[in-house]
Amino acid sequence: MATATYVPLATQTLGSATSTITFSSIPSGYTDLRVVLENIQAASGCLTYGRINGDSGSNYSYTSLYAQTNTPNTTNASNQTYLNLVSAVGPLSSSPSFMSLDIFSYTSSTYKTMLVNWAEDYNSGGVAENNVQLWRNTSAITSLSFFNSSSVNFLAGTTATLWGI
Amino acid sequence: MASATMTLIASQVLGSSASSVTFSSIPQTYKDLKIISSTRDISSGNPSSNMTVQFNGDATTKYSQTILRGNGGSASAVQGGSYTYWLNYVISSGSASTANTFGSEEFYIPNYISSTTKQSFSFGAGENNSSTAGNQWIGIVANYYQGTSPITSITLDLNGNTISTNSSFYLYGIKNS
Numbered sequence: 471m472a473t474a475t476y477v478p479l480a481t482q483t484l485g486s487a488t489s490t491i492t493f494s495s496i497p498s499g500y501t502d503l504r505v506v507l508e509n510i511q512a513a514s515g516c517l518t519y520g521r522i523n524g525d526s527g528s529n530y531s532y533t534s535l536y537a538q539t540n541t542p543n544t545t546n547a548s549n550q551t552y553l554n555l556v557s558a559v560g561p562l563s564s565s566p567s568f569m570s571l572d573i574f575s576y577t578s579s580t581y582k583t584m585l586v587n588w589a590e591d592y593n594s595g596g597v598a599e600n601n602v603q604l605w606r607n608t609s610a611i612t613s614l615s616f617f618n619s620s621s622v623n624f625l626a627g628t629t630a631t632l633w634g635i
Numbered sequence: 636m637a638s639a640t641m642t643l644i645a646s647q648v649l650g651s652s653a654s655s656v657t658f659s660s661i662p663q664t665y666k667d668l669k670i671i672s673s674t675r676d677i678s679s680g681n682p683s684s685n686m687t688v689q690f691n692g693d694a695t696t697k698y699s700q701t702i703l704r705g706n707g708g709s710a711s712a713v714q715g716g717s718y719t720y721w722l723n724y725v726i727s728s729g730s731a732s733t734a735n736t737f738g739s740e741e742f743y744i745p746n747y748i749s750s751t752t753k754q755s756f757s758f759g760a761g762e763n764n765s766s767t768a769g770n771q772w773i774g775i776v777a778n779y780y781q782g783t784s785p786i787t788s789i790t791l792d793l794n795g796n797t798i799s800t801n802s803s804f805y806l807y808g809i810k811n812s
Contacts, residue, residue, distance in 0.1 A: 535710060583673065583736070587758075606764060
């Protein structure tokens with residue numbers, strides 16, 4: 471029988487407002503990781519960030535492609551101190567957002583690249599965004615954390631799932 | 636026990652540089668295919684370079700694409716047809732990019748064993764910590780292939796350039812039951 475290759479490692483559904491969502495002690499037995507944040511809501515408008523292995527050094531960069539209205543936009547930044555997972559409109563208190571984060575070869579000795587899908591629509595507007603993240607570190611990834619700008623809390627009901635692939 | 640719905644069919648992690656990678660004798664027992672790759676181009680002088688895809692060794696003009704792309708400075712879209720391959724061309728970090736960085740690519744190919752034409756979605760990007768717009772790319776691509784034979788082999792290359800050691804290619808089969 472074929473071996474399952476898409477394995478849920480951990481899931482969290484917030485029971486109360488929380489500033490940081492963390493996956494720690496990530497096992498090394500997979501090729502890739504996928505994180506899905508769903509029903510993402512925050513106490514007020516903000517952007518959502520992430521860090522790997524607790525690294526707050528200037529080792530992150532990204533390039534983003536997104537649309538808020540009828541015109542596509544793109545932006546990039548280097549030497550960031552966190553993963554900038556959404557660059558247009560982040561989570562809101564009034565409508566949920568969705569994010570998937572694919573992390574490739576997370577135990578490799580090369581720098582790590584990640585692809586992000588971010589989607590939200592609130593009837594009178596929304597954002598569709600894809601971006602690529604780079605973490606310039608050769609260590610295996612053992613923990614991931616997610617938090618919002620300006621220390622805005624994630625609201626209860628936000629769900630985070632970590633998959634091993 | 637539930638059956639696995641996403642199964643690793645084959646993988647290739649390059650121990651030495653190569654001009655192309657081919658998955659052949661692809662089993663015809665899944666519904667969809669998914670390819671995940673991390674690649675670096677060691678012959679191109681550009682920070683980003685292009686990945687090409689062909690099916691069943693078919694180099695005729697059966698391939699077309701619509702692409703939404705961005706480079707940190709400008710966003711644009713392009714559509715073209717009668718290609719001899721799919722060009723996921725925003726993708727692999729080139730030899731001029733930051734050391735140790737690899738581009739990332741995902742292809743999702745539904746109904747690969749059908750006797751109809753094939754459509755696909757792909758997403759790829761190269762990011763290398765450059766603050767200069769144009770030294771990195773991200774793209775979302777709608778692909779169309781007018782071949783009607785089931786897909787039994789897939790060849791990926793960097794448009795004639797050399798693929799670096801440690802580049803990796805994973806082919807998954809996906810069932811819906």
